[in-house]
Amino acid sequence: MILGRVSNSVTLTDYRTALRTRGATAPVVTSILARLPVAMIGLALLLYIQRTTDSFGVAGLVSAGNLLGVAFGSVFQGRIMDRVGPTRPLLVVSGIFVVLVATEIAVIESGGPAVALVPLAVAVGTCEPMTGPASRALWTLLLPEGRVRDAAYSYEAISMEVFFILGPGLAGLLVTMPWAGTGLVAGAACMVVGSVGFALTPAARAQRPRTESSTAGSVLGALATPGMRSVALAAFGFGAVLGMVEVAVPAAAERTGHAAVGGLLLSVLSVSSVIVGVLYGMRPWPRPMHLRLPALLSAFGALVMLLILPESLLGLTVALLIAGSLVTPQSTAHSVALEAAAPKGTATEAFGWVITSVTLGAAAGQSLSGQLVELQAPPLSFATAGAIGLVLGGLLWTRRRTLLPARTETPQQAAV
Template sequence: MSSTHVVRPSYAAVLRIPHARRTFVAALIGRLSYGIAPLSVMLAVTRASGSYAVAGVVMALFSATSVFLSPARAALIDRYGPRRALVPMVAAHTGLLGLLAVLLWRPGAASPLVIAAVSGLAGACTPPLGPTMRAVWGRLAPDRAMMQRAYSLDAVAEELLFVSGPLLVGLLVGFAPPAAGIVVGAALMVVGTAGFVSSPAVRAVPAGGREPGPDAAGRRVLRGLGRPVIAAAAVGLALGVADLLVVAFAEGHGHGAGGAAWVLAALSAGSAVGGLLNGAVEWRASAGARLSVQAAGLGLALCGAGLAQGLGTLAVAVAVAGVFVSPLITTAYLIADETAAPEARVQAGAWVNTAVNAGITGGAAAAGVLVGWLPAGVCFAVTGALMLVTAVAVARGAAREKGYGTSRTPRMTR
């Protein structure tokens, strides 16, 4: 009697997929710009204008146009294909970043209105490299287990980019004006995107073509995205709240910004570990069930953070919370890819990405209000309770879909 030995796909196996390593590295080089350019713009505007208010308005415009127009830019990727859509986006985005660097190189060289206008336009043209790369993973991965590992690897790498980007800016401004960071961010975007679109894996992605109509296209993209988008918005809100609450907690206990940095580092480390573990496990539960459990785990961990009496216990609590962050976002992307129409995968991923970023923005604003009225511990508990409510809503949504028998035909092995 013979037996079949099943080899579990590993992260190394993901990178051994033909063209995967080249495509992924190129996308990461371009995406590193996301961790460098925005911070450099904020520092350069502050230095050039001498006003935090002006810097805040400029960054609000840059972030708002970048985040909320992301699904529209992703629709162009789906319709025309990555090569035809990304190249003009990158040209416009990096050209505007270059112009912004010129305007900000010397203090007082340009009016705040001009700076704000150019910044808003630059954000509007931000290329959606993350959602596009995840759509390419969906084509490269031969099965769901391999794609789960690919998505987890992508999420962890993105987490590290957003940690290392600000560190690189900190090193750069030690010997160059902040506007130089804008130039570096633009250069990384050009180099990374050039390598990305020239990859055989990206060249093979077909254009989706024209949809039957705007209403039909919208329904096809949004159908089934309720659960992942709600969960992504909730985890984004939790992250936005946690960032400010950690700072408030550290200052309230006499530790200052240095102590807060260590706690936030613990959050990122927990997220990276959770992402790697999530991709390494052969899950038997469905993605919908995992999404609910992950949201509940994050909620309980945040409630635990509300009980912390010192910076050490808070660091442990937020590290545990971080373990659920990356898996939750990864699972949301998996569900979005599974439920989206084949020609709308980039848009589906962009909606999840937009929900996370919008949640972070809203969470930071909400925390700014709450922290003035309530102790940090209570704010953590309220945020945790909101995540628990989200877990219940996601679970009900999954049960409703299962009851209706709505499931997508499994993807065939390529």
């Protein structure tokens, strides 16, 4: 009988055991610095350009270009790291990233057109150091498969949500500084320092090149398996819904005359997410992974539709708290699902595909939301985001069997 993979419930002790594992301290600390700005770079760029050009449409396109670059760079960097380890790739892209960010700022300050800003934003995103996939892949070397490793993956998702709380809030606050590009510079500096530090840790330097990948020679790489494509679809839907909300919420705040609180409102989206994420890891539902991914995405779309109802910022805050409760559970589910879906030897690249899918979804969502906000009121963007979550959740349901593990043959069946 074929059963869906049932994720082990984790405890607080499992979290402590994972984080205290020998060799984990330095990578954990440095990756915190490297990943803190992940939700800050794109938003800081969006707010910076919006303040400079006074157009959410142009800002949304440039931010979407940045996310497209991240989508490409996460897979490209992940594939290289699976083959040569994380140290050299992270050091090289960190140096290139610094040059590209400086160039983007120079073009913005000189009043450059969108036709120049968008390609530069794509290049900046491509060279953002992908410490997240490298950090996640390192747990497969530090811990054996089981509940403690699941706790480590849950920690990765929960910590990312903490960064999603801090990142937008910091971007929203720093854009109000005398120079609107302060948030972009601060985020880039933090990312480079953390990535270089992670690359030089003993655990990262000890990671050896891998040659056992079962997808060697495939253009799609880790995405060649049906299960990985289903995980990618779930991540794309999640990113699309979230991306639309990330543009519509600041626009809603601006329409009420409180533009400065737009970034802080986005942080509210993640507050409940962190709390629920810890509790959800202890009692995940639905327990079978092939049912969990479509259920979470559909429920997220339904909750985002609640953002249509509030007429005040206080009401919008409450609705964001409710919708945000399903953000971390989805991130955790994507990460844990890779254990069954990813081909052997593609740990870093597989997580890179998750990031790619989320960022492609966010790029599409932000671009669409920017246009809807310009043409209509933010509620239309919220309604569209919710509908996208429900539709893609339904599509994922039709593909749920691709996340079932392969049948294990008995010796007698193998002989036959």
